[in-house]
Amino acid sequence: MNGWHRVMAGLMLSLLAGCGNGGEQEDSGATERLGGVAQPEEATQPGEGEEAERVAEPAPFDQDVAFDMSIRLDASSRLLVEGTTNLPPGTRLRVMAERDASGVSWRERVEVGPDGFAAGPFGPGSGLPEGIYRLRVTMPPISVQPSAVQSRLGQRGEHLSGPWVVSSEHGLGQVVEARWSLRIEPDGVRMMP
Numbered sequence: 239m240n241g242w243h244r245v246m247a248g249l250m251l252s253l254l255a256g257c258g259n260g261g262e263q264e265d266s267g268a269t270e271r272l273g274g275v276a277q278p279e280e281a282t283q284p285g286e287g288e289e290a291e292r293v294a295e296p297a298p299f300d301q302d303v304a305f306d307m308s309i310r311l312d313a314s315s316r317l318l319v320e321g322t323t324n325l326p327p328g329t330r331l332r333v334m335a336e337r338d339a340s341g342v343s344w345r346e347r348v349e350v351g352p353d354g355f356a357a358g359p360f361g362p363g364s365g366l367p368e369g370i371y372r373l374r375v376t377m378p379p380i381s382v383q384p385s386a387v388q389s390r391l392g393q394r395g396e397h398l399s400g401p402w403v404v405s406s407e408h409g410l411g412q413v414v415e416a417r418w419s420l421r422i423e424p425d426g427v428r429m430m431p
Contacts (some may be wrong), residue, residue, distance in 0.1 A: 239335075279369050294304065297390070298397040299326065299373060299390045300397065303323070303402045305322070305323050305402070306354075307319040309367070309420060310426065310427055311426060312358075316363075317344075317359060317360040317371070319335070320357075322354035322357050325377065326386065329350040329377060329391075330349055331347070331348050332348075333347075333357035334376070335360040335368075335372070336374070337369060338372060344358075370419060372420075373418060376413065376416070377413050378413065379410035380394060395411040396411070396412065398412045402414050
């Protein structure tokens, strides 16, 4: 045998030796097999362990959707948006700021956390010019929300209510669309009615 064959034979033997269980015996009572077929585990008494398995279902969302918004400009005159909401933590939202005069917009996807959500800065590096802007906060359809959020809001958003709740354009249930107008002035941002 030449050197190459010896190396390959040694490698094969070491692989085969690694396939064994090292001479250790398994506890035959725990995984006993008859004829190579796994046997079912012992049946438990009815009701045994059901208490531990039963997970409390989250309560359906039973409030009107609400937002409390804080909007300001950063040092470079770009828009910063912070908000709190009563939507469940983990709810995915989209925040969009749009300049009314030009239609130019900036968007960011955010997730509701325990302290609300934050988005931005919105605008070019040179800052936003004075004028009227529109701010939108939307919640995409329930089908793209995490399962914990779906269980609170309903499979089609049926537990959502309030003035910000609308039907999805594509028949995917109810969604949230909140809109505000604001004006950027020399001394900051002012919300408009």
